[in-house]
Amino acid sequence: MAPSGAPWVPIIFIIINIIMINHLVVPSSAASETELLLKFKESLQDNNKLSSWNESSSPCGEKSHWVGVLCYNGKIWGLKLENMGLKGTVDVYSLKELSNLRTLSFMNNDFEGSWPEFHALIGLKTLYISNNKFSGEIPGETFQGMQWLKKLHLSNNQFTSSIPTSLILLPRLMELRMENNKFTGNIPKLSQKTLKSFNVANNRLHGQIPATLSHMPPSSFAGNEGLCGAPLEACPSNKPSTISIVVVAVVVGVAVIVIVLVIFMLNRRKQQSSASLENPASTPQRKSHAKDLDDASVRSASSASTHSRRGDTMKLTFIKDDREKFDLTELLRASAEILGSGCYSSSYKASMGNGPMMVVKRFKAMNNVGREEFQEHMRRIGRLKHPNLLPLVAYYYRREEKLLVTDFVQNGSLAVRLHAYQGLGQPSLDWPTRLKIVKGIAKGLEFLYREMPSLIAPHGNLKSSNVLLTESFEPLLNDYGLAPVVNQELAHDIMSIYKSPEYVQNGRVTKKTDVWTLGVLILETLTGKFPANFLHQGKSKEEDLPKWVLSISPEEWPNKVFDKEMGSTRNSDGEMVKLLKIGLGCCEADMDKRWDLKEAVEKIQEVKERENDDDFYSTYSEADMKSRRGLSDEINF
Incomplete structure (x- = not known):
């Protein structure tokens, strides 16, 4: 029997090996979660409270004693690290790899900083970080992609600036x-009809409480002296108070007196002029004194009239002191030429007499922004200085x-020079100029990412x-940098980042969304074609x-893709193809495959006007291109 049974022995071993391999899959996954949590632990200070986190056991094993780790079906479901005196940096990107993470609580610790x-943890349902020392601004667009978030507790920290408007986008x-x-x-x-618990007490909020929150208890709004409306006291009406009426009456009375004085002095001067013709003996000294008095009166009246007319409401706020100052009245008096007009903004060119020509852009999509929030953000933008950024003047x-x-x-604009140059009698942009423009755009975008790291999309x-x-x-x-102050309910119709694949498909904006717009802009520059994504609100x-x-x-590509008006220089086709491939890498629909900004900028700066290399197409094989074209058919950009 032994010989006849011998052939079955290898088969038995194969079956045993298959079973063992299948069982080894789980420990491999658990080891990965172990590594992620240990990496997260390393970013913390005074983490001896997490001494139970070590490599000797897995977080969700049968005999696991990892403090604060919540598991479900062998996967990490949440972290509850409360009352531990934890400090240091919260390594969000280690936690991001925990695909089943749904709840996070760091309440009652000593975390501080921005x-x-x-918001990178888009699968979170609950986030509790109350009773820490977090501070600074929470960017307005922060919560755009967190569609599953149900409970958000930020109380007893030191957050400043305005409440993020993207909270209105959380459906649950x-x-x-x-x-x-x-x-x-x-x-x-x-x-949201789902909202049951709400509290913004003891902040520095002002304005009328939205009617949708009027059913909340008054204690939810206490400690904000500037708030009014139900359930607090009604907001003051627009009818003028007795004091304001008295002030206006006094101002008008003073103005009348000044005007009467001016008329009196002008008549007196006229009489003196007539008397001087009849009596040449009038002394030059007396004439000079009368003229000085008259001029002073006129100046005084002019100053009073101007102050009454303009007041503080007509003042422009200038970013820097070294600029020539003018006020809104002067700007409105200047000869103007409309540059562009849309549903949400209009642009005008204003000629300031002998002074500089300015562009005034009027926005209608920011009327939800409070004064302090708007001013603080403008100051932040005004501090930016780079050769490839248009500075904000006022x-x-x-x-x-x-x-x-x-x-x-x-x-x-680049749009005019790419698409309307013939109608304006201008020459087309050649290849070296287009390459120079793309490189400058990349440098400016890189600077924005470095200087405004708290914004998800620093340009937007x-x-x-x-x-x-x-x-x-x-x-x-x-x-650039206007996403935090644009009304969120209008932003998707206005800003290019909301045409991206990740927003169209999942309602998300990420750190790579600006990279997508850069890629589309590169393709537009090389092909001379206007992106359909930005036409008719992306439809x-x-x-x-x-x-x-x-x-x-x-x-x-050289014959069918590149703009014929761009021309080429000797041996430049290969470099043009390189830049085109960079554009495709930037606007890859799959964010995991899309290049990050640093990689894109480095690749762009490596492109030259011409090169001797004839192997233009080595990066993408024909099979690879067919694969990418198939992916494009499945995913609508």
């Missing part, structure tokens, strides 16, 4: 606790509209119409640029 990027929000911070501005119009705040004032750039609205060109064709980025039936480029074989 807002950790918890049930609890929002933000009391005992330093939040300023208005309360966003939260209208701004004007009024509740109903906002004005941004910049210098006029003579050469116009990168497109050819927001790239201006100097006389030497150096690009200047415009309309154009035209084929979008990335998909169109991928539909064409790489060997045919």
